[in-house]
Structures are given as structure tokens and as C-alpha cells.
Amino acid sequence: MSAVIDRSWRDPALLGKALPAVLLQTTCFLAPLLMTIALTFQRTRDFQLSWTWSLHTWTDVFTKAHYWTILGHTLFMATLCVALCLLIAFPVAYALASRLRAFQNHVKVLITFAFLTDATLKTFGWVLFLDKNGAANYLARGLGFEGDAVNILFTDWATMLGMVYNLLAFAIFTIYLSIDEIDRSLVLAAYDAGASKFRAFWEVTLPLARPGIWAGAVLIFLLAVGVFLEPKVLGGGKSPMSAELIRQTFETRVNWPLGAALTMVLMTVAVFVVLLFNRVYSLKRHLGPA
Amino acid sequence: MTGYPQPTPWLNARAEARLADVLLYGATGAVLLFFYIPIFTLIAFSFQEGRFLTLPFEGFSLRWYGELFRNSNAGNALWNSTLIAVVAMVFATLIGTLAAIVAVRYRFRLRIPFTGLAAAPLAFPQLLLGIVLLLWFSVLGRQFNFNTGLVTAIIGHVVYIAPFAMVIVAVQVFNFDATLEDAARDCGASNWAVYRYITLPLLWPGIFSAAIFSFLLSWGNFYLTYSLSGAARTLPTFVFSGIATGSSPLYPAIATVVFIPGILLVILADRMRRRAA
Numbered sequence: 014m015s016a017v018i019d020r021s022w023r024d025p026a027l028l029g030k031a032l033p034a035v036l037l038q039t040t041c042f043l044a045p046l047l048m049t050i051a052l053t054f055q056r057t058r059d060f061q062l063s064w065t066w067s068l069h070t071w072t073d074v075f076t077k078a079h080y081w082t083i084l085g086h087t088l089f090m091a092t093l094c095v096a097l098c099l100l101i102a103f104p105v106a107y108a109l110a111s112r113l114r115a116f117q118n119h120v121k122v123l124i125t126f127a128f129l130t131d132a133t134l135k136t137f138g139w140v141l142f143l144d145k146n147g148a149a150n151y152l153a154r155g156l157g158f159e160g161d162a163v164n165i166l167f168t169d170w171a172t173m174l175g176m177v178y179n180l181l182a183f184a185i186f187t188i189y190l191s192i193d194e195i196d197r198s199l200v201l202a203a204y205d206a207g208a209s210k211f212r213a214f215w216e217v218t219l220p221l222a223r224p225g226i227w228a229g230a231v232l233i234f235l236l237a238v239g240v241f242l243e244p245k246v247l248g249g250g251k252s253p254m255s256a257e258l259i260r261q262t263f264e265t266r267v268n269w270p271l272g273a274a275l276t277m278v279l280m281t282v283a284v285f286v287v288l289l290f291n292r293v294y295s296l297k298r299h300l301g302p303a
Numbered sequence: 304m305t306g307y308p309q310p311t312p313w314l315n316a317r318a319e320a321r322l323a324d325v326l327l328y329g330a331t332g333a334v335l336l337f338f339y340i341p342i343f344t345l346i347a348f349s350f351q352e353g354r355f356l357t358l359p360f361e362g363f364s365l366r367w368y369g370e371l372f373r374n375s376n377a378g379n380a381l382w383n384s385t386l387i388a389v390v391a392m393v394f395a396t397l398i399g400t401l402a403a404i405v406a407v408r409y410r411f412r413l414r415i416p417f418t419g420l421a422a423a424p425l426a427f428p429q430l431l432l433g434i435v436l437l438l439w440f441s442v443l444g445r446q447f448n449f450n451t452g453l454v455t456a457i458i459g460h461v462v463y464i465a466p467f468a469m470v471i472v473a474v475q476v477f478n479f480d481a482t483l484e485d486a487a488r489d490c491g492a493s494n495w496a497v498y499r500y501i502t503l504p505l506l507w508p509g510i511f512s513a514a515i516f517s518f519l520l521s522w523g524n525f526y527l528t529y530s531l532s533g534a535a536r537t538l539p540t541f542v543f544s545g546i547a548t549g550s551s552p553l554y555p556a557i558a559t560v561v562f563i564p565g566i567l568l569v570i571l572a573d574r575m576r577r578r579a580a
Binding site for chain 1: 316319320323324326327328330331334335337338339340341342344345347348397398399401402404405408409410411412413417420421423424425426427428429430431432434435436437438439442458459461462465469481516519520522523524525526538539540542543546554555557558561562565566569570572573577
């Protein structure tokens with residue numbers, strides 16, 4: 014275990030190492046973010062940004078129900094995606110940490126590769142698989158199903174499939190890490206105290222894996238809110254989500270202030286939902302039975 | 304010992320263990336299959352003889368690999384992808400490694416804000432990060448007269464990937480035995496020698512995995528490149544514009560070509576990590 018060294022934040026050795034990251038994230042993350050906020054209070058004239066302060070964009074955002082319908086749809090899809098990812102990822106992460114001793118590394122390599130492979134290509138692969146004349150229907154016909162057994166391409170189901178596909182690995186990794194850290198003797202103690210395997214899992218392993226579950230859920234939710242590839246390529250662009258709306262605002266309508274405002278709304282609402290869940294969750298822990 | 308009511312288990316221990324095994328192995332197998340469905344589909348379609356991406360195939364051939372080889376746009380995209388990925392990898396790994404050392408080994412007053420700032424882009428949707436940066440570079444570009452291109456794409460990639468590198472290296476730093484450094488210093492090693500012969504070799508496996516991870520994240524990145532690369536195309540954006548206008552087995556062939564270095568690098572990273580453990 015590495016020893017933690019107390020240092021003043023002005024210490025040159027520390028400052029030298031921290032500076033690159035601080036500079037990078039200040040000039041290329043924080044500053045652009047602040048500018049985006051400032052942009053929402055500007056106006057456009059003839060598709061050109063003019064730096065005149067006004068609340069025009071915000072009144073527009075808050076009076077058009079259309080934006081909020083799409084936002085609601087996006088939040089719903091993101092929440093469903095989180096639930097599905099956690100449900101699917103947990104048994105896999107648990108198996109990785111508790112079983113599969115011999116194959117553990119192979120499985121990890123396979124998952125890592127699938128995760129790191131270009132998302133555009135993988136999403137396109139799903140199109141080929143799900144297409145009417147694609148691989149899924151070909152296989153289904155081979156198995157004796159009539160007609161087009163698999164017919165979900167260009168629906169919300171296909172979008173959801175793509176989202177879960179592209180984000181699942183985040184949950185597997187975070188949950189695996191937290192299960193892997195659990196002290197095995199705690200589980201053994203539960204067995205000694207007479208708990209069945211299931212009960213030990215339910216009352217020891219699961220609560221201790223909470224940090225990983227929570228981290229995975231937050232990460233996936235924030236990323237799922239911003240997906241654009243899946244609704245466009247797999248969903249056929251029929252029910253746009255917020256990211257697509259934002260992209261259109263920038264590219265087709267060339268309205269930067271509006272696009273910036275919609276971006277801020279999306280991020281704020283997403284972070285707010287996460288904080289709200291956190292709050293409800295910790296309240297429950299305080300009030301409910303331990 | 305009487306406090307807890309002992310419910311009769313609804314399964315005996317053996318049946319319970321078997322059920323758990325079936326569920327866990329089954330889930331892992333199913334997820335692996337799920338992960339590889341589109342990947343195998345792409346590989347299969349790349350050998351299609353005909354022009355259309357439908358089954359059954361007209362025949363198997365390597366025709367599209369030949370076409371890919373002659374297609375200069377694809378070659379260009381491949382070169383851009385590699386260039387961006389290599390440069391982004393170097394900067395992201397360097398910045399991430401230094402940040403990881405600061406975040407894990409030192410305790411100082413601004414540690415929490417520092418870690419938060421350095422890791423923030425991790426939880427920011429990529430498309431939005433791309434848009435925010437595009438706005439930033441457009442405004443700056445108008446002021447200082449430059450256009451978005453490969454350089455802005457690289458900057459975007461580094462912003463997004465450095466936090467990943469930081470997290471990966473941080474795990475290695477966490478397991479780092481600092482007394483080794485002290486021992487070297489006690490034996491009269493200079494600061495530089497300690498770094499060169501103790502710190503770096505011990506952290507190397509983490510740095511190496513971080514570098515490979517960074518390379519692949521950048522290599523396969525779509526959202527940021529899409530917003531920030533201006534007129535330049537990388538493989539993912541090339542594929543995206545291709546499949547948006549009508550597809551041919553050229554794209555599955557590109558995919559298959561891209562998979563090979565990817566899986567080799569992942570295996571290499573895993574070897575390094577395991578040798579260190």
C-alpha cells in the first residue's frame with residue numbers, strides 16, 4: 014500500500030505533476046462549459062451569432078413543450094437502460110469475481126475488446142444483424158420460424174438494445190471492482206453464523222457491492238442521456254432523443270444559443286436526477302430499517 | 304443465539320449452489336455472445352461476394368478487401384485515425400499518470416477539487432463534450448483565425464481520455480510500496496535515479512495498460528472526432544458517413560481490418576498487467 018504524503022498544495026513537486034491536468038481541464042473543459050452557459054444568453058441574426066445579451070433563448074426553451082417531450086423520452090430511455098445494464102451486468106461481474114478462476118482473464122480480455130471497439134462499427138453490425146434480410150432472420154428461418162421473426166430494427170427497442178450494448182461494460186467493470194474488493198472472511202463469517210448461501214449474498218455481498226453498482230449506474234445514466242448514434246442508426250431517427258435534437262439545432266438550424274441552452278438543460282436535468290436519487294436513497298437508509 | 308429466526312431455506316444448500324452456478328455461468332456466456340453478435344456479423348459480411356448486405360450470400364470472396372486496399376479515402380481515414388490515436392495516447396497517458404500520482408499519493412488541501420476536475424469529463428456525454436468544445440474552438444478560431452482539424456480533434460480526445468488513463472494508473476499507484484523509494488534514497492540515489500529505476504518500473508504496467516486503453520479509445524472514437532475534426536475523416540466518421548448514404552461490404556471489411564490490431568493490443572495489455580501482479 015502506498016504511503017500517503019502530506020503536502021502543501023504549493024509544493025513544487027506536487028504542483029508540477031498536477032499542473033498539466035489542471036491546465037488541460039480548465040482551458041478545454043471548464044472554460045468551454047462556462048462559455049456555453051454564456052452563449053445561451055446571446056442571440057442569433059441571419060444564422061450568425063451576435064453577442065447581445067438577452068433572455069430570448071431561455072423563453073423559447075421554456076415555452077415550447079416539444080423540447081420537454083423529447084427530454085422526457087430521453088430520461089425514460091436512459092433510466093430503462095441503467096436498470097437493464099445493472100440487471101445484466103451484476104451476475105456477470107459476480108461470476109468474474111467469484112467463479113471462472115481459470116477463464117477469468119480470457120473473459121476480461123473479450124469484454125475489454127468488445128468495449129473498446131469502435132461504437133459506430135458495432136452499431137452498424139447490429140443493423141446488419143437485425144435487418145429484415147439480415148443475419149437474425151436468416152438464422153430464425155433456418156430454425157424454422159416463418160417470415161420475418163425478428164422485426165425490431167428502426168424502433169425504440171433497437172435503440173435500447175444498442176444503448177445497453179454500448180454501455181453495459183461500464184457496469185460490469187465498476188461492479189466487478191467493488192465485488193472483488195469484498196473481504197471474503199465476511200462472507201465466511203455469515204456462513205458460520207448459519208446463513209444460507211443466498212442469505213449471505215443478500216445481506217453481505219450485495220450491500221458491500223453498492224458503491225460499484227452506484228458508480229456504474231451514475232456513469233451509465235449520464236452517458237445514456239447523451240447517446241446519438243443508437244437512436245439515429247438503430248432507431249432510424251424516428252423518435253429523436255435530446256442529443257439528436259441538440260445536434261440538429263447546431264447543424265441544421267445553426268442556432269448556437271438554442272443548442273447551448275438545450276445542452277445545459279440536458280446536463281442540469283441529468284445531474285439533478287442523479288442527486289435526487291442519491292438523496293432519496295440515503296434518506297431511506299436513515300429512516301428505514303437498517 | 305436465539306435472536307435470529309431461522310427461516311427454513313426454500314432450497315437445500317446443494318441445489319442452491321447449482322442454481323447459482325447455472326445462473327452465473329449462463330449469464331456470462333449469454334453476455335459474451337451478446338457482445339460478439341455484431342462483431343461476428345461484420346466479419347461474416349465482409350466476405351460477401353455481392354454488393355448487397357443481405358443473406359444468403361452470393362458467394363464468398365475477398366473482393367471487398369481488395370477494394371478497400373485501392374480506396375484512397377479509406378487509406379486516408381486510416382492514417383488520420385492512427386495519427387490522432389498515437390498523439391492523443393502520448394499526451395493522455397502522460398497527463399493521466401501525473402494526475403494519478405498526485406491524486407493517490409499526496410494529501411493536500413485541494414485534493415478533492417483537483418480529483419473532481421481531472422476526472423470530470425468521464426461522466427460527461429461525449430457528444431455534448433464534442434459540441435461544447437466545437438463552440439469553444441469556433442469562437443477562438445474566429446478570434447485567432449484557425450479552423451477545426453486534426454489538432455482540435457486531438458485536443459478533444461486528450462480531454463476525454465486523460466481521465467481514463469488517470470483512473471487506470473491510479474489503481475497501480477494505490478498498490479505502490481513507497482518504502483522502496485525511501486530505501487533507494489537512503490542508499491544515496493538522486494531524485495532522478497529514484498524516478499528512473501524505482502518509481503517508473505513499478506508503475507510501468509499500469510502506465511502501459513493506460514496507454515493501450517487510451518490508444519484504442521481514441522482510435523475508435525466517433526463523437527468527438529465527428530464534432531472536432533473539421534474536414535478530416537477518421538475511420539469511425541468515414542464509416543458513419545458511408546453507412547448514412549448507402550452501404551456496401553466495404554464497411555464490414557474495414558471493421559474486420561480494424562478488429563485485428565485491437566484484439567492484439569488488448570491481449571498485450573492483459574499480459575503486461577498480469578506479469579506485474
